[in-house]
Amino acid sequence: MSLKACMIIGKANVGKTLFAINFADYLQVTRLEIEFTPPGEKTHCRSLSRKEALQELTGTTPHQTLGLQCIQIQMPGLKGKKRFSLMDTSGLTEGIPDETNIRRAMAQTLAEVREAAIILHMIDASSHGKSGAIEAMGQVDWQVAQFGGMRKGYAVLANKMDLPEAAAGLRQIREELPGHLVLPISALHKTGFAEVKQFVWRHL
Amino acid sequence: MTVEEVLDWLEEGRVSPAEAFVLFRAVEEKVELPNDSVKDNQEQLEDVLAELDALIGLKEVKQLVREIQAFVQIQKRRTEERLVTEPLVLHTIFRGNPGTGKTTVARILGRMFRHMEVLPRGHLIEVERADLVGEYIGHTAQKTREQIRKALGGILFIDEAYSLARGGEKDFGKEAIDALVKAMEDHKQEFILILAGYTEEMEFFLQSNPGLRSRFPLHIDFPDYNSEELLAIAELMLEKRQYRLTEGARRRLALLVQKGLRQEAYSFGNARTVRNWIELAIRRQAVRLVQKSGEMTRKDLLHIEAGDFGEGW
DSSP states (O other): OOOOEEEEEEBTTSSHHHHHHHHHHHTTOOSEEEEEEOTTSOOEEEEEOHHHHHHHHOOSSSOOOOSEEEEEEEEEETTEEEEEEEEEOOOBOSSOOSOHHHHHHHHHHHHHHTTOSEEEEEEETTSTTOSOSSSSSOHHHHHHHHHHTTSSSEEEEEEOTTSTTHHHHHHHHHHHSTTSOEEEOBTTTTBTHHHHHHHHHHTO | OOHHHHHHHHHHTSSOHHHHHHHHHHHHTTOOOOOSSHHHHHHHHHHHHHHHHHSSSOHHHHHHHHHHHHHHHHHHHHHHTTOOOOOOOOOEEEEEOTTSSHHHHHHHHHHHHHHTTSSSSOOEEEEOHHHHOOSSTTHHHHHHHHHHHHHTTSEEEETTGGGGGTTOTTSTHHHHHHHHHHHHHHTTTTOEEEEEEOHHHHHHHHHHOHHHHTTOOEEEEEOOOOHHHHHHHHHHHHHHTTOEEOHHHHHHHHHHHHHHHHSOTTTOOHHHHHHHHHHHHHHHHHHHHHHOOSOOOHHHHHEEOGGGGOSOO
């Protein structure tokens, strides 16, 4: 039986991969066994330490991740352990990107999102509302929220709460997505992870 | 449409991720969607145009819709041939009295544009002032954005749009107009805005908001129906519901229509009023039949009698 998937989805550069690596670390995964599945290609596995994974898989340029990256996790809880696959995905874009590889990676993400037991929708709270559009939230985040709202295991992770502008961004996200669970976190400093763990545990 | 098809479109760059999610939701909510192949889409476009043609009256409206259809088709073909194209700005003003077919035509336009792949969903979100204008500072922009979001991929139809300018500078309606104008910039090609209302009021509305007029290249006038057209509409409504008028009922309805047309156009609701009369007559026929003693025949069930329209309007 395949493991239930907990998918991390969101726009490029919001911190999905950093969260995946640090959340796995928080859940006491000492060495990351990562399954890489580039679109249209076979899955290959690699074993990386947290430091190696951070160095290799994260960065400041968008679209570092161009395929699915799954980490199998055994999550300890009060009543035993639960296993699931933490699925890091390629960043979504507001419009239609010119690059074929990005479009293919996004299509791969969307193909998986319908099957995911849990959707963790990550939004950068620190840059929320800076776009100058009539609404602070872009169309893609809004549509992900509408789609996620149709499911039980959906939560918004307002990331980068360690940055000064994030508090205002969080308020705005909550205003724009009433009725959705919004969990403030810092993927960098691993804050808010207890609440995320609780949410994931409940929906596995 | 299938999920796989949406994924293919995303991969091919025909839809954005946001549009793909809209389509996903439509699949999950079992919203009416275009069929699988281009051929089917073509057939369905013809169905939509046939439905337009089947509408009673509206000769000029039909002609204009056909012109828009041809224009869009040619612009798309020119794009394929890499020729210079006109921008596909399809925001429209609908002018006409209530019950003249504005909403019906808007729905047809939505479906037409969906089949022509101008809009991914082609659905119609019908709103009025109360759906857009809030009660405190900031509330209006929030409400307006909410409606725009719902309309993305389709048409936002604002009925009695002139009422947004009601109340002058301090009214929150102006905030709604500003948010709409901004959305037309921010979400170019993502939705079509139709502003509808009485002819004179809409003219005044556009005059008092000069920035708006230039953003609406298409203006469609919906004339009042004449008595023959209204009677034909009534007959069509009854036919769809499998009812018929007796000769006496037809005469009574004709009198009602003529009386209605003598009223101010504002207070006579054209086809909408005729529909209300028909619905009332159907209810009264039911009461009459229930109270009738003796056997109820198929003919009884089919026919609306003069008395079912009541004594007058």
